[in-house]
Amino acid sequence: MKSEEKLETLKKKIAGMKKVLIAYSGGVDSTFLLKICVDVLGRENILAVTAVSPTYQKEEIEEAKRIAGQMGVKHMIIYTDEMKNNSFTSNPLQRCYFCKKELFSKLREIAEKHGIEYVLDASNKDDASDFRPGMKAAREAGIISPLMETGITKKEIRYFSRKMGLPTYDKPSQACLASRFPYGEKITEEKLKMVEEAEKFLKELGFKIVRVRHHGRLARIEVDKEEIKKFFDEELRKKVTDKLKQIGYTWVCLDLLGYRSGSMNEEINGVNN
DSSP states (O other), X not given: OOHHHHHHHHHHHHHTTSSEEEEXXXXXXXXXXXXXXXXXXXXXXXXXXXXXXXTSOHHHHHHHHHHHHHHTOEEEEEEOOGGGOXXXXXXXXXXXXXXXXXXXXXXXXXXXXXXXXXXXXXXXGGGGGSOOTHHHHHHXXXXXXXXXHTTOOHHHHHHHHHHHTOTTXXXXXXXXXXGGSOTTSOOOHHHHHHHHHHHHHHHHTTOSSEEEEEETXXXXXXXXXGGXXXXXXXXXXXXXXXXXXXXXXXXXXXXXXOOOTTGGGHHHHTOOO
16 A cells, blocks of 8 residues: 555544544654644544653653644643552563553543543554564553554654654654663663663764663663764763763663664564664
């Protein structure tokens, strides 16, 4: 199916829902989905809900508020409690399941209170290619993923977002901060703050795509392959090392493979490139 045909199929699918609640993060995918829902259903038939917890970056929450306000949709901020669940913080392979179960159960409760039958998330076709335990939680809660169901890819979402003039069309992909930890390492608020502060610093230095993978006291930095050469500058290396040691890391290293989505899953997928 061609991209334009997928878009029309998506619009028809959404048109039949009448009224929806959207799990809204402010990212590329959820902003695109929100825009389509506004165009098809009208802003009065949409409730966008953004979750807040130590696992989410503060700057992303502010971005979600701003964009939802610009679109004129009703926007609700909720607080999730996955950090109180040892099944999540112990960081097993199914970590994402427990996080999403917490989120989706709260979204379902809100939807019922507002008389909304359909709860949507913005997973796309590409998400099915990685290890995503959260999809099981979505199925259990009856969450609908219209972008995935219509086969729309991240590339197509960026393409349509640009045509629509959405500010997120070239925004780097984001993931919750818990994804920076190898499975089995306990997740704490202190560690999450270390990662968030380190990534914020690197972005302030001009790096667009950044992940700081937390391996105990070692920080493994992933940036876009085209930006790796910036670290040839001794002054920059010193600046980054000094800052990350100040944050609490003992060792700082650069991943020579560069950024790739889901790199923490390589140990279970057997991926080497």
